[in-house]
Amino acid sequence: MNYTDFATLHQDLKSQKISCQEILRYYLNKIEANKHLNAFLEIFEQSAVQKAREIDEKIKQGKEVGRLAGMVIGIKDVFAYKGHGLNASSKILGNFKSIYTATCVQRLLNEDAIIIGRLNCDEFAMGSSNENSAFGNVLNPLNTEYVPGGSSGGSAVAVAVDLCWASLGTDTGGSIRQPASFCGIIGFKPSYGRISRYGMVAYASSFDQAGTFTKNIEDAALLLSIMSGSDEYDATVSERPVENYTEVIKTKPEKLKFAVLKATLENEGLADYVKSAFENKIKEFEKQGHTIEYIDFPYLDYLIPTYYVLTTAEASSNLARYDGIRYGYRSENITDSETALEQTYIKSRSEGFGKEVKRRIMLGTFVLSAGYYDAYYTKAQKARRLIYDFLKNTFVQYDAILLPTTPTSAFKFGEKTKDPVSMYLSDIYTVLANLGGNPAISVPLGKNPSTEMPFGIQIITDTFNDSKLLQIAKYL
Numbered sequence: 371m372n373y374t375d376f377a378t379l380h381q382d383l384k385s386q387k388i389s390c391q392e393i394l395r396y397y398l399n400k401i402e403a404n405k406h407l408n409a410f411l412e413i414f415e416q417s418a419v420q421k422a423r424e425i426d427e428k429i430k431q432g433k434e435v436g437r438l439a440g441m442v443i444g445i446k447d448v449f450a451y452k453g454h455g456l457n458a459s460s461k462i463l464g465n466f467k468s469i470y471t472a473t474c475v476q477r478l479l480n481e482d483a484i485i486i487g488r489l490n491c492d493e494f495a496m497g498s499s500n501e502n503s504a505f506g507n508v509l510n511p512l513n514t515e516y517v518p519g520g521s522s523g524g525s526a527v528a529v530a531v532d533l534c535w536a537s538l539g540t541d542t543g544g545s546i547r548q549p550a551s552f553c554g555i556i557g558f559k560p561s562y563g564r565i566s567r568y569g570m571v572a573y574a575s576s577f578d579q580a581g582t583f584t585k586n587i588e589d590a591a592l593l594l595s596i597m598s599g600s601d602e603y604d605a606t607v608s609e610r611p612v613e614n615y616t617e618v619i620k621t622k623p624e625k626l627k628f629a630v631l632k633a634t635l636e637n638e639g640l641a642d643y644v645k646s647a648f649e650n651k652i653k654e655f656e657k658q659g660h661t662i663e664y665i666d667f668p669y670l671d672y673l674i675p676t677y678y679v680l681t682t683a684e685a686s687s688n689l690a691r692y693d694g695i696r697y698g699y700r701s702e703n704i705t706d707s708e709t710a711l712e713q714t715y716i717k718s719r720s721e722g723f724g725k726e727v728k729r730r731i732m733l734g735t736f737v738l739s740a741g742y743y744d745a746y747y748t749k750a751q752k753a754r755r756l757i758y759d760f761l762k763n764t765f766v767q768y769d770a771i772l773l774p775t776t777p778t779s780a781f782k783f784g785e786k787t788k789d790p791v792s793m794y795l796s797d798i799y800t801v802l803a804n805l806g807g808n809p810a811i812s813v814p815l816g817k818n819p820s821t822e823m824p825f826g827i828q829i830i831t832d833t834f835n836d837s838k839l840l841q842i843a844k845y846l
């Protein structure tokens with residue numbers, strides 16, 4: 371299949387130059403040929419073939435088809451799709467099958483997208499390398515010794531090697547943008563609350579946001595237009611009217627004013643090759659007539675601690691529901707009938723969760739415990755407010771903030787697993803947008819000269835200014 375833009379594919383489908391079944395077959399073959407990358411946990415072949423047939427039939431009969439007819443999409447293993455398996459890449463969900471469909475997935479289906487399968491990720495979306503999946507590592511297709519990033523690693527790899535046209539991921543602290551940076555594609559996290567979280571497995575509810583992996587901005591804009599908007603099942607989703615992002619990005623933005631946070635470039639973890647590529651890009655923007663200003667940012671060192679205190683607190687509460695009774699996995703090793711109930715809870719959770727998830731549940735329980743609550747949780751909430759205010763004030767004066775997506779290109783498997791803090795620090799540039807709820811995108815920027823692995827540049831705009839973000843991303 372030699373299509374680079376979806377409009378052409380969609381048009382050819384409608385004029386019967388190609389069929390949905392042919393398109394689907396192409397992807398199924400590609401998935402088969404790239405099994406070693408471990409991107410997909412399950413292929414939904416039956417429902418995908420059925421949907422493809424239905425669409426082909428509608429076209430033959432001259433009926434209208436949805437705006438996504440011809441688009442084959444993979445979903446991260448955290449989105450519910452009725453009747454299909456869902457594990458959040460964890461053992462604890464056992465052979466759970468969704469009993470309803472996530473709002474965002476339903477909206478894709480309503481527009482005739484084909485959902486081809488579910489994609490591997492870090493367990494409960496906790497991780498930056500995909501090494502925390504209960505179902506094995508996802509390999510970076512550009513060099514299989516390197517991680518694809520995480521937690522939406524499978525979603526990034528699937529789009530990078532063309533196993534589906536686009537994919538869904540979730541971004542709580544960078545899980546879309548960081549793997550997009552490591553795999554050389556576009557990763558877009560919309561504003562918090564733009565897309566309903568209904569049917570998305572919760573990690574940290576005040577941060578979690580669904581978004582997309584695509585090869586161009588047009589697809590990101592189209593998918594956002596379709597998935598966004600109010601939903602009676604999610605009280606936190608915004609009721610603001612949904613813009614037609616596809617139309618919006620047809621207009622080139624006028625002269626822009628960008629802020630660069632000085633501290634992000636002075637960070638000692640930032641690799642020289644990322645820094646110089648970033649600075650060269652900034653110079654190009656200046657030559658194009660845009661204004662760049664370097665501003666103070668006093669909170670860089672507080673981003674990671676604030677993020678990890680708050681998200682682990684929320685995770686400890688969200689993950690309490692996996693108790694061995696209600697979902698999936700239940701331990702068989704219950705030895706004493708007197709304490710059977712308690713043992714069921716303890717053993718199911720001990721055996722069902724992986725190491726990183728347990729670490730976060732314990733950390734989150736600790737920061738919420740009486741006596742420590744104010745010192746950690748309350749303090750982190752206050753820090754979040756300062757960061758939020760900083761961003762709000764910045765966007766009064768500037769159109770966007772520019773910064774690297776990641777301090778380095780992809781690292782090797784095993785390189786950071788022994789030291790969780792060094793793993794957490796790889797999210798230093800991405801958690802900012804989640805703390806503020808801002809939309810953010812990673813677009814490919816350059817390559818590490820010694821490993822040839824890619825990395826991205828990140829753009830952040832004001833909350834609910836997703837349209838400006840997409841415009842900037844498209845034209846710069």
Ligand code: GLN
Nearest residue numbers: 495497498542543544545
């Ligand atoms: N890597 C970050 C973490 O481990 C972000 C995860 C995410 O965005 N889901 O928490």
